[in-house]
Amino acid sequence: MELLSNLALGFSTAGSLENLFFCLIGVILGTLIGVLPGIGATATIAMLLPITFQLEPVSSLIMLAGIYYGAQYGGSTTAILINLPGESSSAVTAIDGYQMARKGKAGTALAIAALGSFFAGSVSTLLVAIFAIPLTVVALKFGAAEYFSLMVLGLVSSIALAHGSILKALAMVVTGLLLGLVGTDIYTGAPRFNLGIREYADGLNFVALAVGVFGIAEILRNLEGEVQREVIKTKVSSLLPSKEDFRAMIAPVLRGTAIGSALGILPGGGAILASFASYTVEKKMSKHPEEFGHGAIAGVAGPESANNAGAQTSFIPLLTLGIPANPVMALMVGAMIIQGIVPGPNVAAEQPALFWGIIASMWIGNLMLVILNLPLIGLWVKLLTVPYYVLFPIIMAMCSIGVYSVNSNVYDLYAVAFFGLLGYVLLKLRCEPAPLLLGFVLGPMLEENLRRAMILGRGDPTTFLTRPISLTLLILSLAVLVVVFLPQVRKKRDEVFTESD
Amino acid sequence: MAVSVKVGGFTVAAILAASGAFAQAYPERSITMVVPFAAGGPTDTVARLVAEKMSADLGQQIIVENVGGAGGTLGAGRVASAEADGYTVLLHHIGMATSATLYRSLAYDTLNAFEYVGLVTSVPMTIVARADFEPADFPAFIDYVKANADTVTMANAGIGAASHLCGMMFMSALDVPLVTVPYKGTGPAMTDLLGGQVDIMCDQTTNTTKQIQGGTIKGYAVTSPARLDIFPDMPTAIEGGLDGFEVSIWHGIYSPKGTPAEVNDRLSAALQKALADADIAARFAELGTAPSTAEEATPAALKATLETEIGRWKPVIEAAGVYAD
Amino acid sequence: MTSQSYDKADAAAGVLFILIGLGFGVQSWWLDIGTALRMGPGYFPLVLSVILVLLGAAVVVNATKQPGEPIGSLAARGMIYILPAPIFFGLTVRGLGFVPSIFLTTFIACFASLKMKPLPALLLSVVVAVFSTLVFSYALGLPFRRFGPWLSF
Structure with missing residues (x-):
């Protein structure tokens, strides 16, 4: 049993008093900074990177990994409490989590998120341990054509995020795609849509966009009718989910874990899709799809599990190939290099204690998080009893700092104001921001892979159909479209009939 | 104010x-x-x-x-x-x-x-290729690239990146235009090289050393004026006949x-x-x-x-x- | 409130999408479009812009067919004080320095609510400024200048 001996090595490394301590520090820091609105895992790790240079390589990576999934937890907390996702993945949690909070079920939503994440984290850590090495082979099979088809599947699925008009949701996705293209064309270096402002040459900042369209738009909405503000009720009867809630979350958590684990392995973009994909699946599987967008438990449990599972399995390409799956991983690569470890295919063989130690620490870190977070839920919920007019100036201050800290770019702050206005206008026009955000994240990748696939395929568009993985993904997209539109069409017909009655 | x-x-x-x-x-x-x-x-x-x-x-x-x-x-x-x-x-x-x-x-x-x-x-930089790229050594590599200029694909990490600069220098040294495939950073470019989606790349030793040693990509030449201690068997590009081909970051x-x-x-x-x-x-x-x-x-x-x-x-x-x- | 003969919100949304599509479309048109093999920087955005304009038009058409709910009141005061807050922070963080800048940013944002009186607003801004200086500048060691060149005497 090589796996057992490897895991034993990992646990003995991660279980040393020193490493447990740094793991704890990491998850606490991650959680704390994650709950500060507007500051996500990327900014957090970038800020804290220098602190880790003094530590042993294993300890520093364990701490950074702790910050990473700690911040994911924390980010979900702000998404649920004040509708402010710090990362693209928690944008989905905000949809139903925030609605639950508005109904006085903030504690339940937070508990579901924590428990779902813990379960997903545990399972996917085991998957990482078992499959890390063989799975990388699969990930490498993904070329430009496959990625393009995967993105198409993701976008098609995203229209299920909408609980209003599908047309408007599609338009929001396309708007997001276009906004994502702002910056510099990587193929020719030509600047695009940046209005001549060099500070936007690398594109609009995700955090600025998210803070604007979600956070600020929401603050403005709350300021509308200050007098009859109903938002969070102080009477929060129970913090923990009821038996019923538990039953409702089991299946979504299992499915979310599976989806997240699978997508997380793909370097570049896979993990981003996980929570969106899970939401779509849950909405489709649900007997009460109309609850989605109004505080459905499955809408929190599924995406949160998927998000956390994806966060864990995205360590696979990092640890086995040295390929960062997302910006946070890129920072981890930097940390490894500074520590004198060049990540690559040899790390597992040359540094088994480090490799397995990190894997074991993931599980330990997840355990710490759930222990840490369940009692904290009471505290977070109390935070909501703070009058809103006190809360929102604080949110504005934290968002400003958070956005600025990412790149020290003041134009990102101007973008916050612009997207706050745009987000508010769109909100008033009853357009939902989540599809826009997904489009924004996927836009550049979609174009990049489309063009790359065309170059590599010598301009032959059938390249998407002749490659089996790509073809499978496209067929799946088609299937999703049919599933989404058929009921819509049928419903329309029903409506027509009722009207003519 | x-x-x-x-x-x-x-x-x-x-x-x-x-x-x-x-x-x-x-x-x-x-x-x-x-x-x-x-x-x-x-x-x-x-x-x-x-x-x-x-x-x-x-x-x-x-x-x-x-x-x-x-x-x-x-x-x-x-x-x-x-x-x-x-x-x-x-x-x-x-x-x-x-x-x-x-x-x-x-x-x-x-x-x-x-x-x-x-x-x-x-x-210093290294000229590398996917693991199953045919040529056995650097002279064969040059001949192969020249002979198959319209099918060989060359990755780089974006406009102005080290790999892009080195790639431009390489094409001007060989006097053949290759199909270049830009990526957003070295990470994704390396992924596609590892997966065999693209053929060749020129990148810093920082990024390529471990992969070459691990056998997951093939190293053909270094771009420094002299051979490197870590790759004593790898010729310099100048040894391979590319006059003045010297690129370092x-x-x-x-x-x-x-x-x-x-x-x-x-x-x-x-x-x-x-x-x-x-x-x-x-x-x-x-x-x-x-x-x-x-x-x-x-x-x-x-x-x-x-x-x-x-x-x-x-x-x-x-x-x-x-x-x- | 009474419902209207057509959905004003949807119609406005459709028009907004058309405008965004046109905005991007025109700019794409000026860029190199390229061919399918070697797509230029304008190819993909142009295709998207056309799709967006079409979608916007469809939304408008749909809006005229069904009644809708009114848009409701606007948070005018909120917009006047909330939106400039991050802009102000951006304009002053390097000149004034982090501490005075974040203090004033918070102070400005406070006025968005009618319930916030000047004295509590001042107090809250001081607390936020002290807290964020301790956390971000001292504990996390962010490379912010606490007091900027405009203030050095």
Whole structure:
């Protein structure tokens, strides 16, 4: 049993008093900074990177990994409490989590998120341990054509995020795609849509966009009718989910874990899709799809599990190939290099204690998080009893700092104001921001892979159909479209009939 | 705010007037080292390693600030317009020279906006290919690429990236245009090379060493003037018959124009001391590079390098006809 | 409130999408479009812009077919004080320095609510400024200048 001996090595490394301590520090820091609105895992790790240079390589990576999934937890907390996702993945949690909070079920939503994440984290850590090495082979099979088809599947699925008009949701996705293209064309270096402002040459900042369209738009909405503000009720009867809630979350958590684990392995973009994909699946599987967008438990449990599972399995390409799956991983690569470890295919063989130690620490870190977070839920919920007019100036201050800290770019702050206005206008026009955000994240990748696939395929568009993985993904997209539109069409017909009655 | 601005103008004047006396106490507070790329990248790594050692000698903390964007020109622009008091410096790589041509409208004048501290390191590059690429050695590689110019695909990490520069140099040396496939950064480019989606790439040893040693990609040649200790069997591109084919990613430290010479010399001395440190040499060796010598870590050497490199890359970039703005 | 003969919100949304599509489309048109093998920087955005304009038109058409709910009141005061807050922070963080800048940013944002009186607003801004200076500048060591050049006497 090589796996057992490897895991034993990992646990003995991660279980040393020193490493447990740094793991704890990491998850606490991650959680704390994650709950500060507007500051996500990327900014957090970038800020804290220098602190880790003094530590042993294993300890520093364990701490950074702790910050990473700690911040994911924390980010979900702000998404649920004040509708402010710090990362693209928690944008989905905000949809139903925030609605639950508005109904006085903030504690339940937070508990579901924590428990779902813990379960997903545990399972996917085991998957990482078992499959890390063989799975990388699969990930490498993904070329430009496959990625393009995967993105198409993701976008098609995203229209299920909408609980209003599908047309408007599609338009929001396309708007997001276009906004994502702002910056510099990587193929020719030509600047695009940046209005001549060099500070936007690398594109609009995700955090600025998210803070604007979600956070600020929401603050403005709350300021509308200050007098009859109903938002969070102080009477929060129970913090923990009821038996019923538990039953409702089991299946979504299992499915979310599976989806997240699978997508997380793909370097570049896979993990981003996980929570969106899970939401779509849950909405489709649900007997009460109309609850989605109004505080459905499955809408929190599924995406949160998927998000956390994806966060864990995205360590696979990092640890086995040295390929960062997302910006946070890129920072981890930097940390490894500074520590004198060049990540690559040899790390597992040359540094088994480090490799397995990190894997074991993931599980330990997840355990710490759930222990840490369940009692904290009471505290977070109390935070909501703070009058809103006190809360929102604080949110504005934290968002400003958070956005600025990412790149020290003041134009990102101007973008916050612009997207706050745009987000508010769109909100008033009853357009939902989540599809826009997904489009924004996927836009550049979609174009990049489309063009790359065309170059590599010598301009032959059938390249998407002749490659089996790509073809499978496209067929799946088609299937999703049919599933989404058929009921819509049928419903329309029903409506027509009722009207003519 | 008008009052404040006036106060600001006064401060600058005061600092300039007092700079002679001021330099003796230098540094009396922490120094900001701007790295014009994201935290965690190879340039950031170099900066943080050097900053830590320089801090020890200067007796003041050097804080690394990442001001990424637009191929490093935003961070360079920030330093160019910073106060010339020695408390803001820039660590930039070869991009300082190439952006002078790649960007037709820079916010600063590359040769006249900075003072020089010294060279830090020069990272050699390697010409690599996917693991199952047919040619057995570098001469065969050149023949193969020339013969199959219309099907061989060459990856790079984006406009102005080291791999892009080296790729342009490679194509101009062979005098064949190849199908180039740009990526957003080295990570995804390497993924596709590992997966065999693209054929060849030229990239820094920092990124390729472990993969070559692990056998997951094939190394054909190095772009340094002499063979590298880590790859004694790999020929240099010049040995392979590509005359003058020498590309390295050199890094230098700059300060804003008008920074007193004493300050630059003080920084330069700290840099030389840092580079002589055995720990730095060991860390750099892991990255496949070596610290610059004491002669190179001087203002004069950096100035000369920048001027030569601007002149060397100008025709290559203009011939390729690529611009980043 | 009474419902209207057509959905004004949807109609406005459709028009907004058309405008965004046109905005991007025109700019794409000026860029190199390229061919399918070697797509230029304008190819993909142009295709998207056309799709967006079509979608916007469809939304408008749909809006005229069904009654809708009114848009409701606007948070005018909120917009006047909330939106400039991050802009103000951006304009002053380097000149004034982190501490005074974040203090004033918070103070400005406070006025968005009618319930916030000047004295509590001042108090809250001080607390936020102290807290964020301790956390971000001291504990996390972010490279912010606490007091900027505009204030150095």
